[in-house]
Amino acid sequence: MKYDYLIVGSGLFGSVFAYRAKQKNKKCLVIEKRNHIGGNIYCENIEGINVHKYGAHIFHTSNKEVWDFVNSIVEFNRYTNSPIANYKGKLYNLPFNMNTFYQMWGVTTPQQAKEKIEGQKLLAMEAMKKEGIIEPRNLEEQAISLIGTDIYEILIKGYTEKQWGRKCTELPPFIIKRLPVRFIYDNNYFNDKYQGIPIGGYNKLINGLLNDIEVKTDVDFFKNREYWENIAEKIVFTGKIDEFYNYQLGKLEYRTVKFEEEIHNCSNYQGNAVINYTEKEVPYTRIIEHKHFEMFGAEIDNCPKTVISKEYSTEWKDGMEPYYPVNDEKNNALYEKYKELAQKEKNVIFGGRLAEYKYYDMAPIVELALNMDI
Known part of the structure; x- marks a missing residue:
């Protein structure tokens, strides 16, 4: 065995796990199916703007240990998530408040x-x-x-x-188990003590976590599975759990998102990072204007162009990126059967939203990886 850990997937869970394993002098190899590292928090710099290629990601937590950890890798800014809803041209503040x-x-x-x-x-x-x-x-x-x-x-x-x-x-x-309602004039979407965006974008966080760790991109674990399964003592698997078991019990369902990116020759398109479109007749769910995650005040006007993304939520099909688990009774029951198989594995660790068929915010993913036995 050449490595202590083969980590399948370079998203947040896999990257934090690799970082901690390296601290414990474990030899790791990270393989990534895409042509870039970072999973869904990957950013692409377009017109001097860090564009969240797989949807808006805002880091928020009340866990000081998690906040201090990510800030030890890269400093986070003071971004506060205050989305707006647009219904037939009229604007409403979110979350529901005065x-x-x-x-x-x-x-x-x-x-x-x-x-x-x-x-x-x-x-x-x-x-x-x-x-x-x-x-x-x-x-x-x-x-x-x-x-x-x-x-x-x-x-x-x-x-x-x-x-x-x-x-x-x-x-x-x-x-909808509950709906956050505030009887105060407060547009801060999250109640957490800490929130922000890495200064310079999420790539700096992932690059910092994977610094001096061997990484291979454009590698599909399943195309040469026998080889990869015999290269390390243990596997950390962050992909789809049903795919790991060759869909032998059936396929889990997901929702996916399509993005339409536009570059506009203006410094400020909508005045806010996130605007939800709540009427059904508008086909996209929201528009993200990426510069507002990291630029404030005069910085916005000093960057002459802006990049927006329109998001369309659609049914997931084979070949598409799986985003959100469909956690209804049928799918959850199927996942529990896969979970029983996973719990019998001695040398495979399953972690992250696809491997655990669970929607995760970023901070709980970091906390999960920080608390793993390595």
Whole structure:
């Protein structure tokens, strides 16, 4: 065996694991199917702007150990995620807060907003009871029971149906377990103590983690599996768990995202990094303007061009990038069967969103890799 660990995939989990293994004097080889490292947090510099090629990534955590760790690799900036929703040309602040309620109803006090929401929730629940419905049967009923009809119709319904490719009445209620509602004027999307973007982009984070570690790109583990399985004492696998087992129990389902990139000859296209388009008639879910992740104040105007990405959520098919696990009952039950197989492996470690069939933010991925036994 030439290596202690073969790490399949150079995303955040694989890269943090490799970094820690190197610290413990373990010899690692990282192989990556794509022609670049970094997984979905990879950035491409276009017109002097770090473009998030696989969708917007904002690092946020309340875990000081995780925050200190990533900042020991590269310093993070002060970016605060404050997305905006566009519904038929009218703008609303997110997450739902007093600014949103003022924009929606003209209310100016928390008590007025609470009365409006509670009144709508009560009417909805009474209508459900008349139909003999005791518990919400689908996402639509769940959302209305949590937030009322106006916010659901304007800010949730169309966006969610585009995201999942299904009507809200066809989606299970557990997708929306709770909705963050703030009765203060605060547009900061996250409640975490720390948030930001690596200064210079996420490539600096990945390059720092994989510094002095052997990496091979354009390598597909499955095209020469027998060779790769015999090159290291243990394998750290970050790809699709069902593919690892040759889909022997069936295929797990995913949603994927298509991106349309545009370069514009202006310094500021939309004035914000993230604008969601919540009406169903607009085919994309949101527009990302990448320069706002790292440029502030005069820096924005000093960069004469800007890059935007329109995001389209679609059904995943073979050959597409799998983004979001479809964590419904059917798929979760299938994953549990694959997980049983994985738990019997003595020399394979499964980690990350594809290997664990679970949606992860970045900070929990880092925490997971930091706490692994190596």
